[in-house]
Amino acid sequence: MAINEPLITELVEKDLVDVTLTTVDIGLGNRRKLNDLDDVRASSPQDGQVLTYDASSETYTTESLETLANLIFNEVPTQVAGALYSVSNSYVAGTLQVFVNGLKIYATQITYDPNNAKFTLDFTPEGSDLIEVNYCKQ
Numbered sequence: 158m159a160i161n162e163p164l165i166t167e168l169v170e171k172d173l174v175d176v177t178l179t180t181v182d183i184g185l186g187n188r189r190k191l192n193d194l195d196d197v198r199a200s201s202p203q204d205g206q207v208l209t210y211d212a213s214s215e216t217y218t219t220e221s222l223e224t225l226a227n228l229i230f231n232e233v234p235t236q237v238a239g240a241l242y243s244v245s246n247s248y249v250a251g252t253l254q255v256f257v258n259g260l261k262i263y264a265t266q267i268t269y270d271p272n273n274a275k276f277t278l279d280f281t282p283e284g285s286d287l288i289e290v291n292y293c294k295q
Contacts, residue, residue: 191217227294234290240278246294247274253292257282271295 191197191208197217199208206219234242244253250271255262255278268277272295282288 228291229294230291231289232291234276234288236288237275240281241275242277242288242290243273243275244290244292245274246292247272248292248294253290256289256291257286259287259289 191202192199196215197208199206199217199219202219203221205222207222207225208217209220209225210217229244229246229248232244234244237243248271250269253267253269253271253276255267255276262278266279268279270276276290
């Protein structure tokens, strides 16, 4: 092409995007309420209730916030002597969880004394270890 020759271009119209919307059924069918789900037991929910998960039945159930007020999280227990610790409240048997530096300790490594608000570990933590507990108070 010489410098003085005209530049000829051809414009072509093209569709750059072709969008098709598709509805995907994720298997919920006509389920419109929480209680329509297989793993939820909330037949008569009341104001102020929340859903909590029950691992033994693998379902969600309603609980009042008053019940949840008895839950204690991330309390640092008092070391009484060696591996013996006390917590601020007597606790419901089977609810105490102990964590050392954020790692949960197996129940088999703990001797529980819920009525006296105490527990004993089967090992003595290092002085720099952070001990925390979660439990439901009596």
